[in-house]
Amino acid sequence: MAYRSLREFTDRLQAAGELVRVARELDPHLEIAALAAALVRRGGPALLCENVRGSRFPLLIGAYAGARRMAWALGVDDLAEHARAIEELVRTQPPAGMMDKLRMLPKLARVAQAAPKRVGGRAPCQEVVMEPPDLGLLPIMTCWPRDGGPFVTMPVVITKDPDTGVRNLGMYRMQLYGPRETGMHWQLYKTGRRHYQRARELGRRVDVAVVLGGDPVLAYAATAPLPDGVDELLLAGFLRRKPVELVPCKTIDLEVPACADFVLEGYVDPAEPMRPEGPFGDHTGYYTPVVPYPVFHVTAITHRRDAIYPSTVVGPPPMEDAWLGKATERLFLPLLKTTVPGLVDMNLPIEGVFHNLAIVSIRKSEPHQARKLCYALWGLGQMATAKCVVVVDEDVNVHDLREVTWRALTSIDPKRDVFFADGTIDELDHASCGLGFGGKIGIDATRKLPEEGYTREWMEVCRTEPQVARRVEGVLKEIGL
Numbered sequence: 001m002a003y004r005s006l007r008e009f010t011d012r013l014q015a016a017g018e019l020v021r022v023a024r025e026l027d028p029h030l031e032i033a034a035l036a037a038a039l040v041r042r043g044g045p046a047l048l049c050e051n052v053r054g055s056r057f058p059l060l061i062g063a064y065a066g067a068r069r070m071a072w073a074l075g076v077d078d079l080a081e082h083a084r085a086i087e088e089l090v091r092t093q094p095p096a097g098m099m100d101k102l103r104m105l106p107k108l109a110r111v112a113q114a115a116p117k118r119v120g121g122r123a124p125c126q127e128v129v130m131e132p133p134d135l136g137l138l139p140i141m142t143c144w145p146r147d148g149g150p151f152v153t154m155p156v157v158i159t160k161d162p163d164t165g166v167r168n169l170g171m172y173r174m175q176l177y178g179p180r181e182t183g184m185h186w187q188l189y190k191t192g193r194r195h196y197q198r199a200r201e202l203g204r205r206v207d208v209a210v211v212l213g214g215d216p217v218l219a220y221a222a223t224a225p226l227p228d229g230v231d232e233l234l235l236a237g238f239l240r241r242k243p244v245e246l247v248p249c250k251t252i253d254l255e256v257p258a259c260a261d262f263v264l265e266g267y268v269d270p271a272e273p274m275r276p277e278g279p280f281g282d283h284t285g286y287y288t289p290v291v292p293y294p295v296f297h298v299t300a301i302t303h304r305r306d307a308i309y310p311s312t313v314v315g316p317p318p319m320e321d322a323w324l325g326k327a328t329e330r331l332f333l334p335l336l337k338t339t340v341p342g343l344v345d346m347n348l349p350i351e352g353v354f355h356n357l358a359i360v361s362i363r364k365s366e367p368h369q370a371r372k373l374c375y376a377l378w379g380l381g382q383m384a385t386a387k388c389v390v391v392v393d394e395d396v397n398v399h400d401l402r403e404v405t406w407r408a409l410t411s412i413d414p415k416r417d418v419f420f421a422d423g424t425i426d427e428l429d430h431a432s433c434g435l436g437f438g439g440k441i442g443i444d445a446t447r448k449l450p451e452e453g454y455t456r457e458w459m460e461v462c463r464t465e466p467q468v469a470r471r472v473e474g475v476l477k478e479i480g481l
């Protein structure tokens with residue numbers, strides 16, 4: 001399902017009892033964030049704050065914070081539907097005959113529909129042109145007491161590769177500096193950052209469009225770790241089974257989704273010195289320090305007449321971003337499997353804040369395969385920031401942390417199976433001595449082979465025989481337990 005607007009999505013959430021409207025006045029300074037964080041912790045609904053102090057626009061928060069809401073945001077009832085479709089797509093072989101070709105048609109149609117398309121007419125996102133543009137009119141939240149100020153926390157930031165013109169969408173927070181100025185938190189190794197650096201080499205400024213709201217698939221697509229050079233709008237179109245309709249911006253050379261609630265048009269000038277950004281209570285659960293980042297200058301703000309401002313709060317897990325991360329874990333697993341042979345399943349536990357811990361299971365077919373897999377992950381896109389990788393055999397359920405603890409700890413000889421490496425670390429990590437580079441740990445908790453120096457007998461897990469287990473189920477029922 002494709003949503004025509006964020007309002008259509010909020011209506012759906014409300015009809016399903018997954019959203020509460022709050023009519024009383026709420027303060028964007030600390031209060032809404034604290035409320036949203038408390039709600040996430042107790043598995044509560046999304047909030048539509050209709051009366052935000054100092055702004056006429058309603059604020060939506062928590063829209064992705066739950067398995068059902070996350071799946072609905074991506075147009076399905078269960079994310080497994082998308083994971084299956086992606087798996088089928090990547091497994092597609094060239095057709096061997098007529099029947100094969102016919103069978104491929106629906107898949108090909110879905111891919112063909114994925115490409116965004118330019119449309120004419122008046123776009124909803126440009127119903128109102130704010131004169132003069134003033135970010136102070138938006139309900140921008142300050143989330144944590146030591147934050148450096150208010151931050152836009154759910155921006156979909158659009159730029160183009162200065163050489164190829166290929167579009168990129170990324171979610172990068174923006175600290176409010178003034179009515180037409182914000183920070184642009186383009187971290188190391190991110191595509192937006194690379195566009196900025198390349199533009200600096202070319203002596204050009206970077207046109208930037210920031211989209212807020214619209215179909216909720218857009219914000220997810222912006223967070224998805226697609227390779228540099230692949231337009232995230234293709235992923236959005238694939239997931240919503242309908243092209244994202246685009247309209248040209250009014251003051252810069254970029255196109256934006258017509259369904260957006262707000263569009264902030266502007267630029268970043270690499271010739272301008274960076275400006276201190278932060279501190280910010282981040283998704284690691286700690287504040288990130290003040291670090292210089294580029295400045296975004298707003299040249300125009302357009303919006304829907306009935307625009308909703310989307311927001312989120314990150315902090316000590318679990319927070320709303322956990323569900324966005326879990327969606328990526330599920331949707332990108334089929335793609336990872338194509339580059340990492342033997343990979344079966346993966347769990348990035350929420351408390352590991354995405355990059356601190358990856359538990360992966362493998363179908364082990366060769367000696368030292370676990371190490372090979374760790375090094376493969378440490379060289380692969382955003383997985384490269386994984387600080388600790390635990391590798392278990394395929395019969396371990398990686399999503400059951402009790403089972404992982406039991407099986408991993410019984411299967412390792414720490415001196416033999418724990419190994420260290422150096423590599424890329426998330427820029428938000430405060431434990432490494434250097435910024436963006438540090439130590440990694442791999443734990444090979446798979447069954448050991450003679451070729452790995454293990455010549456004793458590897459012991460089997462004790463399991464009840466299936467027919468006995470079935471009988472026991474009957475007995476339990478009979479005795480009322």
Ligand SMILES: Cc1cc2nc3c(=O)[nH]c(=O)nc-3n(C[C@H](O)[C@H](O)[C@H](O)COP(=O)(O)O)c2cc1C
Nearest residue numbers: 170171172173185186187190191192223224225321
């Ligand atoms: C709520 C949320 C906020 C985020 N904020 C930032 C940020 O401020 N800076 C950043 O570089 N990445 C941030 N990310 C992660 C990026 O959006 C993510 O790594 C994305 O894949 C980057 O896209 P890119 O590979 O096209 O650069 C955030 C993710 C989420 C879910």
